């Protein structure tokens with residue numbers, strides 16, 4: 001059965017599996033209407049109650065489709081999260097950009113109040129316009145608009161994207177106490193949920209998710225399947241993003257796929273049927289993760305994700321063996 005978790009210290013109750021409406025999977029961007037409808041209906045019937053979108057996904061298409069499908073199903077009671085992103089010249093007037101973007105997201109989604117809005121930019125010690133990085137100080141202007149928008153009733157909660165420089169993200173969480181944070185968490189890079197030595201080969205998030213959860217910040221897991229590489233296959237679904245840039249893992253998708261195969265023993269030893277199952281059950285095995293987003297390109301992937309989630313957490317023996325792989329990486 002789908003577990004429901006309290007989202008940090010908020011009043012939101014989120015399902016352990018969240019519906020990713022992004023472009024990596026592509027279902028809610030380029031999918032056929034019938035397939036979207038069938039998937040969202042199945043997700044709801046399976047206990048999924050959180051839908052994660054952003055204005056960036058399909059240049060507004062994901063928000064339009066997500067809002068329309070939920071209205072068609074008459075399920076406007078479910079939780080929607082979206083994101084704002086400042087780019088280029090918009091850095092010159094962060095407040096107006098955020099305020100306009102929230103209004104536009106409300107219009108595209110066709111709702112009066114968004115449950116939670118996240119920043120989509122990375123966070124760093126210094127502002128970096130070309131890379132779209134907000135400094136910890138920049139977030140001050142963002143938060144002021146978020147708070148004003150909450151007071152106006154357009155937003156219920158707000159949060160940050162936990163991507164960028166680890167120390168700066170942690171500083172931002174401590175300074176602004178957002179309600180939620182997106183964090184990259186998977187078997188290739190588990191550092192947001194496990195303290196691993198400084199020698200770990202990829203970006204070390206240094207227990208970001210654990211600390212956030214302990215501080216009452218809701219946690220949203222992204223890249224649970226490393227953008228698809230953790231399926232162990234290079235093949236991409238036709239409507240999925242064809243070139244996926246890894247986040248905090250190897251420098252190429254191909255390398256991630258080959259690293260994923262080091263977890264093949266979980267299949268050979270009978271813990272799981274395949275690597276996608278291992279990845280999803282690995283994510284839901286961490287109590288500090290409130291909702292694990294899953295990117296989808298079709299209905300079957302959702303059905304499988306629900307089926308894997310219903311099998312429950314991985315046994316301790318499997319988790320210990322996974323830790324053994326990190327120890328030698």
Ligand SMILES: NC(=O)c1ccc[n+]([C@@H]2O[C@H](COP(=O)([O-])OP(=O)(O)OC[C@H]3O[C@@H](n4cnc5c(N)ncnc54)[C@H](OP(=O)(O)O)[C@@H]3O)[C@@H](O)[C@H]2O)c1
Pocket residue numbers: 019020021022023024025026052053120161163182221222223224225226227228229231235236237240241276293294295296297300301302304305
């Ligand atoms: N805050 C941020 O900056 C941020 C960044 C990334 C993602 N997100 C959120 O997280 C969501 C998930 O995206 P993600 O990038 O993290 O992707 P992901 O879930 O790590 O990977 C999604 C890909 O995994 C493959 N897959 C899914 N189910 C499968 C199954 N049962 N068997 C085999 N392969 C399967 C699919 O590849 P194929 O399509 O090729 O089959 C799919 O496109 C997004 O929709 C978005 O809401 C947020």
